[in-house]
Amino acid sequence: MKKIMLANEAVARGAYEAGVNVASGYPGTPSTEILEEIAHYDEIYTEWSVNEKVAMDVAIGASLAGSRSIVTMKHAGVNVASDPFVPIALMGVNAGLVLISSDDVGAVSSPTEQDTRIYAKLFHVPMLEPSDSQEAKDFTALAFDLSERFDVPFLVRLTNGVSHSKGIVRLSPRKEKSFAPFEPMSPKFRPQGGVHPTVMHNNGYQKLKTLQKYGDKAKVNRVEPGIKKVGIIASGIAYQYAKEVYPSASFLKLGMTYPLPERLIADFASSVKDLYVVEELEPFLEEQVRAMGIRVKGSELRPHAGGLSRETVTKMFSAVLSRPEQKKKGPMPPFPQVIKRFPTMCSGCLHLAFYYAIRMLRKSLKDREVIVMGDIGCYSLGIAAPHNILSCAFAMGSGISSAHGLTKGFGNGKGKAVLSYIGDSTFLHAGIPSLMNAIYNKSPITAIIANNHTTAMTGGQEHAGTGKTIQGNESFPVDIEAICRSIGVEDIHLVDPYDFKQTYEALRQAVDYEGVSVVLGSRPCWLFPKKISQPPLQVLTEKCIGCGSCLSIYCPSIVPSSEKTAKGKAKVSITALSCNGCGFCANVCTSGAITKAG
Amino acid sequence: MTTKNVLIVGVGGQGVVLASNILSEAAMISGYDVKKNEAHGQSQRSGSVSSHIRYGARVYSPVVGEGEADIILAFEELEALRWAHYLKAGGTIIVNKQRIYPASVISGIDSYPDDPVSLMKDKGIGVISIDGTKMAQQIGNPVVISTLFMGVAAAFLTFTEKAWKTAITTLVPEKHRDLNLKAFAEGRKLATTIPGR
Numbered sequence: 001m002k003k004i005m006l007a008n009e010a011v012a013r014g015a016y017e018a019g020v021n022v023a024s025g026y027p028g029t030p031s032t033e034i035l036e037e038i039a040h041y042d043e044i045y046t047e048w049s050v051n052e053k054v055a056m057d058v059a060i061g062a063s064l065a066g067s068r069s070i071v072t073m074k075h076a077g078v079n080v081a082s083d084p085f086v087p088i089a090l091m092g093v094n095a096g097l098v099l100i101s102s103d104d105v106g107a108v109s110s111p112t113e114q115d116t117r118i119y120a121k122l123f124h125v126p127m128l129e130p131s132d133s134q135e136a137k138d139f140t141a142l143a144f145d146l147s148e149r150f151d152v153p154f155l156v157r158l159t160n161g162v163s164h165s166k167g168i169v170r171l172s173p174r175k176e177k178s179f180a181p182f183e184p185m186s187p188k189f190r191p192q193g194g195v196h197p198t199v200m201h202n203n204g205y206q207k208l209k210t211l212q213k214y215g216d217k218a219k220v221n222r223v224e225p226g227i228k229k230v231g232i233i234a235s236g237i238a239y240q241y242a243k244e245v246y247p248s249a250s251f252l253k254l255g256m257t258y259p260l261p262e263r264l265i266a267d268f269a270s271s272v273k274d275l276y277v278v279e280e281l282e283p284f285l286e287e288q289v290r291a292m293g294i295r296v297k298g299s300e301l302r303p304h305a306g307g308l309s310r311e312t313v314t315k316m317f318s319a320v321l322s323r324p325e326q327k328k329k330g331p332m333p334p335f336p337q338v339i340k341r342f343p344t345m346c347s348g349c350l351h352l353a354f355y356y357a358i359r360m361l362r363k364s365l366k367d368r369e370v371i372v373m374g375d376i377g378c379y380s381l382g383i384a385a386p387h388n389i390l391s392c393a394f395a396m397g398s399g400i401s402s403a404h405g406l407t408k409g410f411g412n413g414k415g416k417a418v419l420s421y422i423g424d425s426t427f428l429h430a431g432i433p434s435l436m437n438a439i440y441n442k443s444p445i446t447a448i449i450a451n452n453h454t455t456a457m458t459g460g461q462e463h464a465g466t467g468k469t470i471q472g473n474e475s476f477p478v479d480i481e482a483i484c485r486s487i488g489v490e491d492i493h494l495v496d497p498y499d500f501k502q503t504y505e506a507l508r509q510a511v512d513y514e515g516v517s518v519v520l521g522s523r524p525c526w527l528f529p530k531k532i533s534q535p536p537l538q539v540l541t542e543k544c545i546g547c548g549s550c551l552s553i554y555c556p557s558i559v560p561s562s563e564k565t566a567k568g569k570a571k572v573s574i575t576a577l578s579c580n581g582c583g584f585c586a587n588v589c590t591s592g593a594i595t596k597a598g
Numbered sequence: 599m600t601t602k603n604v605l606i607v608g609v610g611g612q613g614v615v616l617a618s619n620i621l622s623e624a625a626m627i628s629g630y631d632v633k634k635n636e637a638h639g640q641s642q643r644s645g646s647v648s649s650h651i652r653y654g655a656r657v658y659s660p661v662v663g664e665g666e667a668d669i670i671l672a673f674e675e676l677e678a679l680r681w682a683h684y685l686k687a688g689g690t691i692i693v694n695k696q697r698i699y700p701a702s703v704i705s706g707i708d709s710y711p712d713d714p715v716s717l718m719k720d721k722g723i724g725v726i727s728i729d730g731t732k733m734a735q736q737i738g739n740p741v742v743i744s745t746l747f748m749g750v751a752a753a754f755l756t757f758t759e760k761a762w763k764t765a766i767t768t769l770v771p772e773k774h775r776d777l778n779l780k781a782f783a784e785g786r787k788l789a790t791t792i793p794g795r
Contacts, residue, residue, distance in 0.1 A: 331665025
């Protein structure tokens, strides 16, 4: 049977067919769909873990217990999961253990772009890189067989070019696997006690040597003979672009990109006149090929950042491409009249209400500079115009701890009001230790926690605070307020973000408090878990005085209208189709001009 | 056969993803290799949405290159203009008569281009403008614009009626199936009124 599948969906299918029993992960674009799809298979225990390190630990435990286990995350998540992955990679596995990372090449939905392939070297783990949906399924399943055969966890690395593409996949049935369970006193898993870390380190190195030889003969690495003039080494989506641009070239298509099959590469290099590596981001393959003493071109012909496209790969070969392979005539230029269509915050989003209160705080604290350290979520959009609320946002849970550091760097923050801004899922992911540290080290910060009861940015996944598991089963909802109180937050303000006065007053008091303050505001997301619709509000045009207060919420439903006041100021109107009726604008309206429609 | 390149573009919530899934499915049913790439993640926040579909004997890249699209189906006029340079010489762009203003236009920072359809026609691009939004409403639900457009696209692509219908039946939930099959038929009918088709 064949089916059109997203590569992320195909990874899930590969895990299913390979008899995987346990799956864990944390949402992150472009990896999120993998675990969501795995959760549809009843045979696999699946969980959203609170963060990637924990997800990794869960998968490690399951592997030790004798269950094939898979752990999924985006590139930034690998940074978080790296701590436990370094030792387990050197210790080895019981049942197969596979880490799936999908890199957001082009940083479509990430504060950073990162090439996770480099980790393979640090981890001492072999890495497979699928180039389409069929390979995504096949390589995932293969990774489990090889993980057990070579006694090492595998890294399967995707990029958004692969993860978010669809292709035809041939399906196979599931094969159940069983392994001897963990031997609690096995020296293998007891660093220092049973095996010295340097021995583990050397074991890891030796396994890679064996895998290198395996790679020379493995089917996942294949030579596709073509013209002798040009040879191209490529993998992943870069292979597809190169194949499209230069179909007549000779190709060495690598499925296993670490460790590299040196013999195979040397033979391929000697069979062609000019050798190229086509790869995205870091010159990871290129440097290794060069270290083998082989002359190779690549990185000097392509952009370092932002990934590749058909167009950039065509440019790489513009000097050598034969005429028929060059496009006859370049495409027409884009229309200069085109304007961008940026994603917006939703109408009525609780973050817009919080932003407004922060904006007013900035206005009122004339003698103190208001600095807001942000975090990762929908509210990261607050780093950009028109909101311009966040001064900085870079990693999960880092807003609170870096705000604390900022105050210490400023000499306890005299003359400043230092705040942090974080959402619920991110707070539970890595915000708790940050807040604990601020309490412990007597920080004067104000931590805003905006709780919309979902992981909104990635599409509304459940988390430890929602009371639901990934399969939608009832669970224990972790209480953010109780966490704050239990770790010693004394100045805590529970607010309704739509109540402007209450929120503003809470912030005003919090920034004057000498210790850590928490302003915790809760309102459900309008999109997830279910789209909420309430009757829209309307503007009583005759009452609107054109003060512009509501416009500075930057709610997408509030727009200037064509009507003017006597003084020539534009009045406003509310787009009924998109307005959620949250009522926040009616709260900030200075002339009572906004009411419920009807 | 040489690979066919199709782009379906629009704004979040317009049904671009469903349309591209139906087209890909119809290609697979017709025995082709097919790949599809889409810009995810912005659909629920009023961002641009684009879906690339390529089918043929063997498809490598899932992405349509600039100047390579045989046909572009644009559910919104600004999005049509944004992607028009992906059209190959002699290709056709079918544009829905609808304008959805970006937030930057509403807040007065940007201005929406004057008449995108004329701008494209002036450059000699083969543009067909249809009022799909209105037709979809008449059929009974604005969401059927996806299948309505597939009906129009069917005139330009070589899949059989059966392949299209099987694709729609496979991908559309049962309760909306009949309405969508009706929209597809209406789209086909509309296409017969297009000169040269």
